[in-house]
Amino acid sequence: MGNCCCCPDRGGAGDFLTDEICGNFTIACGNEVGEVVWTSNPTDAMGAPIGPAQPVIGTVSVYFDRGCGDTVTVQIIDDSGDTDVVVSTFKVPDAPQSSTGNTRAQTITKPFTKVVIFCDDDLVEPNEFCTGKFCITAHYNVR
DSSP: OOOOOOOOOSSOOOOEEEEEEEEEEEEETTTTTTTEEEEEEOOOOOOOOOOOOOEEEEEEHHHHHHHHSSSEEEEEEOOSSOEEEEEEEEEEOOOOOOSEEEEEEEEEEEEEOOOEEOOOOEEETTEEEEEEEEEEEEEEEEE
């Protein structure tokens, strides 16, 4: 008879689960605190926190469609400790010669729990917005 081979167990300690989260953003010009577009903090149906943040590693991609400034700024933050730590920051420039906007992506190898996008506007114009899309490929450590 031939040799029998079984697949190893999956989902044990030290393994990772992966999620891909995508969405749109519309951020008012002049919003100095930015817009939290994703967080790993678990919440109930009303948005109240129900547990600690689950730090992840992964890739953050942001597409800047149009807005009131030349760039949007993306901050990747770890707020799982006593203070917020900015893990990484990158800018996505406007592409005025393109009708399809511009995209930047960054792979983050340090744990993070939150992604915030800022509309970098030159002038505060009422009723103006920065718009675009984001995708986060998050890898969670199975404990």
